[in-house]
Amino acid sequence: MYFAGIPFVLNELKMFRLIDVFLLLTTITGLAQTPSLKEQPAPRLADRPWGASWIAAPGSSPFDPGIFHFRRSFDLDHRPDQLIVNVSADNRYVLYVNGQRVAEGPAKGDLLHYRYETIDLAPYLMEGRNVLAAVVWNYGIRRPVAQVSYRTAFLLQVNDQNFDFLNSDQQWKVLQDSAYTLLPAEGSRLHSYLVTGPRIHLDGSAYPWGWETTGFNDQHWRQSIRVGGAHPSGRTTEFNWELVPRTIPMMELSEENQAILRRFDDKITRLRFDQKLPLTIPAHTKVKMLLDQTHLTNAYPQLTVNGGKGSLIRMEYAESLIDSNGQKGNRSVIENKTISGYYDEFIPDGEGNRTFTTLWFRTWRYLEVTIQTGNSPLTIEGFKAIRRCYPFKEVAHFKAPVERLDTLWNVGWRTARLCAGETYYDCPYYEQLQYVGDTRIQALVSLYVSGDDRLMRNAIQQFADSRYADGLTMSRYPDYLGQVIPTYSLFWINMVHDYWMHRPDTAFVRQQLSTIRTILEWYEQQVDPATGLIGPTNYWNFVDWAENWPADESQLHGGVPPMAGGSSIITLQWVYALQDAAQLMGYFGLNNEKSSYDHQMNQARDAVLKSCWDPERKLLWDTPRKQSYSQHGNTWAILTDLIPEGEAIGLLDRIVSEPDLIQATFYFRFYLMQALFHTGQGSRYLAELKPWFDMLDAGLTTFAEKPDPTRSDCHAWSASPNYDLLATVAGIRPALPGYQAVSIRPSPGNLSDFDALTPHPSGLIQLKYHNHGSEEIFEVHLPEGIPGNLFYKDHTYDLKPGNQLIRIPAP
Numbered sequence: 001m002y003f004a005g006i007p008f009v010l011n012e013l014k015m016f017r018l019i020d021v022f023l024l025l026t027t028i029t030g031l032a033q034t035p036s037l038k039e040q041p042a043p044r045l046a047d048r049p050w051g052a053s054w055i056a057a058p059g060s061s062p063f064d065p066g067i068f069h070f071r072r073s074f075d076l077d078h079r080p081d082q083l084i085v086n087v088s089a090d091n092r093y094v095l096y097v098n099g100q101r102v103a104e105g106p107a108k109g110d111l112l113h114y115r116y117e118t119i120d121l122a123p124y125l126m127e128g129r130n131v132l133a134a135v136v137w138n139y140g141i142r143r144p145v146a147q148v149s150y151r152t153a154f155l156l157q158v159n160d161q162n163f164d165f166l167n168s169d170q171q172w173k174v175l176q177d178s179a180y181t182l183l184p185a186e187g188s189r190l191h192s193y194l195v196t197g198p199r200i201h202l203d204g205s206a207y208p209w210g211w212e213t214t215g216f217n218d219q220h221w222r223q224s225i226r227v228g229g230a231h232p233s234g235r236t237t238e239f240n241w242e243l244v245p246r247t248i249p250m251m252e253l254s255e256e257n258q259a260i261l262r263r264f265d266d267k268i269t270r271l272r273f274d275q276k277l278p279l280t281i282p283a284h285t286k287v288k289m290l291l292d293q294t295h296l297t298n299a300y301p302q303l304t305v306n307g308g309k310g311s312l313i314r315m316e317y318a319e320s321l322i323d324s325n326g327q328k329g330n331r332s333v334i335e336n337k338t339i340s341g342y343y344d345e346f347i348p349d350g351e352g353n354r355t356f357t358t359l360w361f362r363t364w365r366y367l368e369v370t371i372q373t374g375n376s377p378l379t380i381e382g383f384k385a386i387r388r389c390y391p392f393k394e395v396a397h398f399k400a401p402v403e404r405l406d407t408l409w410n411v412g413w414r415t416a417r418l419c420a421g422e423t424y425y426d427c428p429y430y431e432q433l434q435y436v437g438d439t440r441i442q443a444l445v446s447l448y449v450s451g452d453d454r455l456m457r458n459a460i461q462q463f464a465d466s467r468y469a470d471g472l473t474m475s476r477y478p479d480y481l482g483q484v485i486p487t488y489s490l491f492w493i494n495m496v497h498d499y500w501m502h503r504p505d506t507a508f509v510r511q512q513l514s515t516i517r518t519i520l521e522w523y524e525q526q527v528d529p530a531t532g533l534i535g536p537t538n539y540w541n542f543v544d545w546a547e548n549w550p551a552d553e554s555q556l557h558g559g560v561p562p563m564a565g566g567s568s569i570i571t572l573q574w575v576y577a578l579q580d581a582a583q584l585m586g587y588f589g590l591n592n593e594k595s596s597y598d599h600q601m602n603q604a605r606d607a608v609l610k611s612c613w614d615p616e617r618k619l620l621w622d623t624p625r626k627q628s629y630s631q632h633g634n635t636w637a638i639l640t641d642l643i644p645e646g647e648a649i650g651l652l653d654r655i656v657s658e659p660d661l662i663q664a665t666f667y668f669r670f671y672l673m674q675a676l677f678h679t680g681q682g683s684r685y686l687a688e689l690k691p692w693f694d695m696l697d698a699g700l701t702t703f704a705e706k707p708d709p710t711r712s713d714c715h716a717w718s719a720s721p722n723y724d725l726l727a728t729v730a731g732i733r734p735a736l737p738g739y740q741a742v743s744i745r746p747s748p749g750n751l752s753d754f755d756a757l758t759p760h761p762s763g764l765i766q767l768k769y770h771n772h773g774s775e776e777i778f779e780v781h782l783p784e785g786i787p788g789n790l791f792y793k794d795h796t797y798d799l800k801p802g803n804q805l806i807r808i809p810a811p
């Protein structure tokens with residue numbers, strides 16, 4: 001193949017050196033390749049201990065659950081043009097200036113990479129009296145599994161030495177808030193793995209209302225105590241919080257649309273909740289109100305009430321309602337269904353204009369508000385939901401005359417957004433954990449739809465930071481419990497390769513090579529010399545939530561294929577990672593490693609063919625014991641070029657048509673779809689979207705973890721159509737590392753036309769297709785300085801930067 005006259009063979013990475021020339025010629029604009037935040041810490045804070053101290057409340061437990069309020073009042077003769085501070089806390093904080101919420105954090109990390117935020121407070125200051133205030137909470141052993149902790153503390157360090165008097169020290173006042181009680185853990189009640197932290201019971205009569213404002217009287221608060229010095233990472237003799245700057249933007253907060261009141265007590269209704277307000281509930285009365293947000297959201301609920309001293313308000317959150325058999329059914333149907341979710345509780349103090357909310361966001365489509373009043377009536381004045389998510393901007397689109405394809409796109413993008421915060425999440429309701437297997441797919445979706453690579457870069461580095469003595473990465477990170485899925489370490493290698501192909505950031509990629517080596521060294525040690533296959537190993541060898549692979553007496557963990565005697569599935573996934581690793585090592589001139597990986601690939605392929613290939617059915621057995629076939633192993637056979645190119649389409653036909661193969665769920669279907677592209681069969685992709693349209697028929701507003709019955713209604717690995725519509729149907733993919741050339745292999749199939757737009761580090765790529773019967777027309781736009789090729793029906797068309805029109809007469 002050729003790119004603007006430059007010969008390029010993908011398997012011969014010597015030509016990849018041309019990328020260095022492209023890098024000199026191309027200016028990356030618009031979409032950041034590396035993290036860039038407006039405010040930066042002062043140079044004086046980069047290599048020496050800070051003047052600020054980590055502070056806490058005297059007499060409080062450093063490790064038990066607690067919520068604390070910190071305040072520092074001061075006077076200004078005039079408002080400064082700039083007042084930049086660096087803020088962190090353990091576990092979390094929200095910072096206020098003169099009553100205004102200005103920041104939250106810290107971004108999630110670990111103790112060796114403990115984040116802090118850098119913020120300019122000047123816009124919130126005023127002449128005269130000012131107050132800095134922060135709420136800090138640590139849920140101790142009940143904290144989210146994604147939250148790493150040393151001990152409860154707060155930190156604020158000023159950039160400008162003239163304002164060092166504001167640094168966190170004993171001049172800050174502190175109050176431990178007795179209004180909060182942690183409710184019992186809900187995981188066992190909900191029969192689910194629920195690790196997002198506790199829900200709360202808040203007693204309004206004990207809460208210090210207005211604590212964050214200048215007019216609040218804190219004379220009875222105590223002076224903070226110093227519990228540790230602050231220092232940048234590596235600038236100390238003992239580790240505690242090794243401080244590093246935040247590398248991702250602050251989260252986006254925006255008000256959701258008003259919820260719909262679907263049920264009031266036992267009466268079905270369909271009314272915007274705000275049209276029902278204000279609503280007064282008499283004394284000694286119990287009411288239930290079911291609110292429908294109409295789509296899933298991550299948000300802070302804000303319920304504003306008057307009066308009602310001693311009432312009990314419960315707010316219960318669920319992704320869906322369930323029937324008497326515990327089934328979800330159509331998510332939009334509420335008749336004969338009840339709610340079963342986690343909940344918060346609030347007790348009003350009887351005063352006016354009290355807004356109850358939570359410290360951390362909640363996830364729901366349905367929210368049931370149950371109110372039991374005491375001796376006084378209670379009036380609900382208002383309800384808001386403040387949505388919180390990573391600030392991805394939707395840049396891409398894929399438009400085609402396919403019924404409900406626009407809805408599928410929107411639901412996929414909502415799924416991806418709800419699964420992205422300070423890290424990628426597997427699911428927002430149950431875990432909020434960043435898993436490698438999920439994250440690889442999520443990162444590609446966010447690259448193709450938004451062009452924002454910062455969260456992907458952050459994830460790659462965090463997984464590299466998680467590497468432990470065996471050489472593998474953790475399967476999910478940050479994570480204070482620890483978990484290893486060896487196959488996810490392999491997917492981390494693929495994710496590094498994805499980043500390398502999509503972003504001109506070779507220095508960052510080079511930093512990851514040592515982790516790639518240790519992962520593959522571990523795998524090399526797992527090969528059975530008798531078979532050449534990888535068989536049972538330590539840890540959880542998760543592949544997919546296939547129905548045929550449940551947890552049982554013989555297999556403690558679900559999602560694991562048969563492995564006794566060696567696994568073709570695991571062995572070929574290892575080959576799939578070796579392919580990408582060999583390309584990376586070759587590009588960076590590490591020819592010994594490349595040769596070693598090439599040799600291991602060839603040996604592994606030969607071993608799989610010898611032990612597991614069925615020449616009669618022309619399928620791959622899962623193990624040499626020849627007891628089952630799966631879509632998984634045979635998909636890897638295509639993606640690793642195990643069989644001759646001319647036979648790959650036939651194998652693909654058997655994978656998708658023969659019912660006795662163990663079937664892939666939504667997660668692994670991503671790789672099956674890559675096999676479509678790999679064999680030039682992308683035109684079949686739209687027909688493979690039936691499971692996603694079935695989810696729309698079931699009323700889902702995000703895509704689920706797996707087919708019903710499913711735990712999670714929102715799992716970002718199921719948002720893969722937002723990638724594949726652009727990368728498989730439109731066929732837009734990088735052709736050179738750093739996306740310095742574009743390969744377009746469109747597969748319109750029966751489509752009469754489509755319009756695909758996707759971001760690129762240098763601008764936008766757009767492909768429009770029109771089939772007029774007598775001719776097919778492609779309109780292509782490439783960013784400035786970026787060449788490419790369009791491959792269609794055995795022809796290659798050179799593409800240049802800018803706009804071009806390609807007309808292909810009908811045969």
